[in-house]
Amino acid sequence: MNRGGPAIGFLLACLIAGCGDRDVPAAELGERRFADPGLSTSPFNRFSCATCHAADAAAPPVIPGRLDSGYNLGNSAGRGSWWGTYELRLLDAVNTCLSDFMGGRKLAPDEDAARQLGAFLDARSPAGRSDPVPLSVVRIVTSLQGLPGDQARGKQAWERACARCHGAPHTGAGRLGIRPTVVPEDTLRSFPNNARAVVVEKIRHGRYFNIGGVMPFYSLEVMTDLQVADLLAYLGL
Amino acid sequence: MKGCRTGSSASESNCMRPWLLCVPVLAAAASAGCGGDEVPVYGPGPFRRDPVAPGPLGGKILTSNSFDDTLSVVDPDAPGAVGRIPVGFSPVELEGPHHLSVDPAGRFVYVNLSLAVKGSGSGPHGVHGSGELPGYVLKLNTSDGREVARARVDSNPGDSTLAPDGKTLYVSHYDVVAWSRAAAAGDLHMGDSFLIALDTERMVVTARVALCPAAHGVRLSADGHTLFATCGPDQIAVVDVRDPTLPVRRVQLPGTTEGANCARCPYALSVAPDGTVWVSSLGPSGGTNGRGGIDVYDPAQDGGGGFDAKRTLNLRGSPVFAAFAPGAGNFRVLVPEQGKAGDFVQVLDPARPGEPPKIQATIALSPQDCLLAHMLLVSADGTRAHLVCEGDHTGPGSVVWLDLRTQSTLGSRPVGVFPDGLALVPNLVKR
Numbered sequence: 318m319n320r321g322g323p324a325i326g327f328l329l330a331c332l333i334a335g336c337g338d339r340d341v342p343a344a345e346l347g348e349r350r351f352a353d354p355g356l357s358t359s360p361f362n363r364f365s366c367a368t369c370h371a372a373d374a375a376a377p378p379v380i381p382g383r384l385d386s387g388y389n390l391g392n393s394a395g396r397g398s399w400w401g402t403y404e405l406r407l408l409d410a411v412n413t414c415l416s417d418f419m420g421g422r423k424l425a426p427d428e429d430a431a432r433q434l435g436a437f438l439d440a441r442s443p444a445g446r447s448d449p450v451p452l453s454v455v456r457i458v459t460s461l462q463g464l465p466g467d468q469a470r471g472k473q474a475w476e477r478a479c480a481r482c483h484g485a486p487h488t489g490a491g492r493l494g495i496r497p498t499v500v501p502e503d504t505l506r507s508f509p510n511n512a513r514a515v516v517v518e519k520i521r522h523g524r525y526f527n528i529g530g531v532m533p534f535y536s537l538e539v540m541t542d543l544q545v546a547d548l549l550a551y552l553g554l
Numbered sequence: 555m556k557g558c559r560t561g562s563s564a565s566e567s568n569c570m571r572p573w574l575l576c577v578p579v580l581a582a583a584a585s586a587g588c589g590g591d592e593v594p595v596y597g598p599g600p601f602r603r604d605p606v607a608p609g610p611l612g613g614k615i616l617t618s619n620s621f622d623d624t625l626s627v628v629d630p631d632a633p634g635a636v637g638r639i640p641v642g643f644s645p646v647e648l649e650g651p652h653h654l655s656v657d658p659a660g661r662f663v664y665v666n667l668s669l670a671v672k673g674s675g676s677g678p679h680g681v682h683g684s685g686e687l688p689g690y691v692l693k694l695n696t697s698d699g700r701e702v703a704r705a706r707v708d709s710n711p712g713d714s715t716l717a718p719d720g721k722t723l724y725v726s727h728y729d730v731v732a733w734s735r736a737a738a739a740g741d742l743h744m745g746d747s748f749l750i751a752l753d754t755e756r757m758v759v760t761a762r763v764a765l766c767p768a769a770h771g772v773r774l775s776a777d778g779h780t781l782f783a784t785c786g787p788d789q790i791a792v793v794d795v796r797d798p799t800l801p802v803r804r805v806q807l808p809g810t811t812e813g814a815n816c817a818r819c820p821y822a823l824s825v826a827p828d829g830t831v832w833v834s835s836l837g838p839s840g841g842t843n844g845r846g847g848i849d850v851y852d853p854a855q856d857g858g859g860g861f862d863a864k865r866t867l868n869l870r871g872s873p874v875f876a877a878f879a880p881g882a883g884n885f886r887v888l889v890p891e892q893g894k895a896g897d898f899v900q901v902l903d904p905a906r907p908g909e910p911p912k913i914q915a916t917i918a919l920s921p922q923d924c925l926l927a928h929m930l931l932v933s934a935d936g937t938r939a940h941l942v943c944e945g946d947h948t949g950p951g952s953v954v955w956l957d958l959r960t961q962s963t964l965g966s967r968p969v970g971v972f973p974d975g976l977a978l979v980p981n982l983v984k985r
Contacts, residue, residue, distance in 0.1 A: 339590065341594060341595065405604070458676065514678045515679060
């Protein structure tokens with residue numbers, strides 16, 4: 318009698334039955350999606366959620382020194398409203414990013430990507446209920462002409478806020494694909510007479526207010542006017 | 555394998571068997587995942603901490619808040635907590651919900667989105683709020699306040715009104731920019747705004763007809779056959795909506811002539827229980843200094859309809875959207891009036907043809923309760939009214955509860971910023 322037969326049979330049965338399938342917590346899969354530009358259905362998208370957001374439950378909504386355009390999503394699931402109280406469902410808030418910045422279709426609540434991302438945000442929200450975070454949009458943009466900036470601080474601000482998408486100033490080296498502009502050269506070429514104001518406008522309005530593109534905007538909570546002035550000084554505008 | 559024999563007890567444990575070669579291969583394949591998948595393990599609903607959706611909205615009063623992109627939800631029976639429904643496409647830009655209409659069956663709310671909020675955002679190459687963009691009408695479900703459909707209309711959608719069967723929504727467009735341009739070009743009719751008819755089931759435009767410059771207040775006769783709209787150059791437009799071509803007739807307000815500017819500046823109108831149309835005019839220069847008034851159009855006059863010049867009532871301030879309450883043998887007209895002297899609700903006896911309406915009472919509103927009274931709703935039994943007040947356009951506006959028996963204020967609650975529309979959602983939907 319061949320006593321090896323049952324062992325082989327067992328292993329084959331395992332393979333056929335998919336013995337390699339592995340249970341993975343949805344939150345773990347959601348964490349990967351959080352960092353994956355493939356969350357968007359757009360072939361042109363290079364952003365992931367992590368491009369603009371941290372997800373640190375131990376940190377406040379605006380993490381000092383990081384200069385993310387989006388708020389820290391740690392403890393975000395219990396905020397009760399998002400996007401300055403204009404979204405009343407967490408998935409709607411996620412979908413606003415997906416459609417406005419990442420160019421993809423919106424997720425339905427019952428699809429895996431939505432459930433996993435939701436599970437990740439839920440897992441990073443141990444605090445239960447938390448307050449909505451204000452979102453102050455600078456509506457009327459000026460060139461901040463009277464506000465002198467500091468080049469050294471501006472360099473630091475560039476590295477924290479801008480470099481991840483625009484790469485190095487003047488050359489664009491290391492930028493996120495070819496869509497982000499080379500700053501300030503592209504701006505100066507398109508707007509030779511008011512490049513300074515246009516850069517402020519892009520920072521404050523991003524893609525909104527009929528500007529277009531996919532750039533997020535920086536609210537007053539995440540970037541002060543002085544920090545904008547520092548950036549302008551660093552860029553020589 | 556040579557020399558290995560089954561049953562050879564001495565050597566069996568050491569003897570290589572062919573199948574043994576397969577074991578590590580299969581085991582490695584199995585442990586490597588063998589092409590298997592990661593299986594997500596879901597816990598409790600990931601979005602379970604979302605707030606409870608606002609709604610159902612049956613039996614509630616809604617205001618459209620044009621400077622903060624929300625609707626406020628108010629319980630007409632109790633001046634308690636006020637709910638809030640954000641509307642619009644973008645949480646970043648102000649898009650100006652401007653007036654709303656409610657389906658007679660209580661299932662849907664239609665909100666004009668003007669995309670023209672003055673001063674809401676500008677920069678060197680991006681502007682917003684110039685009133686040059688097309689507007690939209692949003693269709694919201696009253697079960698949870700969520701948008702279910704939208705339709706694109708012209709720039710600056712102003713007011714709207716629904717056919718009695720709820721199947722057609724008529725939208726006016728308060729396009730003063732086009733009126734100014736046409737006046738500068740010397741051809742006022744180039745500045746005509748359009749009346750749009752929307753099929754509310756499919757949310758598509760079924761008709762679009764030139765109405766008049768800067769049309770605003772729009773209402774239908776009780777039978778739904780005739781539409782009335784205010785027009786910038788001191789006129790109303792009268793439209794036979796039974797005719798698919800929507801023929802328009804313009805009727806000048808008494809004592810005025812068509813021009814590039816307005817003398818009375820009609821802005822709002824309401825249809826009374828007797829079929830007469832009460833036209834509220836803000837006064838010269840859009841009511842900047844008051845001196846507006848009421849004119850009464852009678853569709854039956856002279857067989858074809860006309861204004862009864864003797865029924866004009868001039869006011870100190872600017873009257874806005876009137877409402878009607880049952881009265882002894884007749885009805886009463888309740889007119890919100892805003893102006894430098896304060897805010898009031900004028901209670902009018904409509905009087906008879908050939909006589910001016912008479913002011914029966916004036917309900918003075920305290921500035922704490924109401925700043926810039928705008929629109930009224932009267933309860934079915936005529937004992938109470940709800941008034942929406944614009945506020946100072948930077949902070950909250952308000953809804954005021956009025957007791958019409960004692961002609962006094964019962965209370966008020968703050969709502970969103972610059973509310974300008976008010977509607978009661980019928981509580982008819984069985985859920």
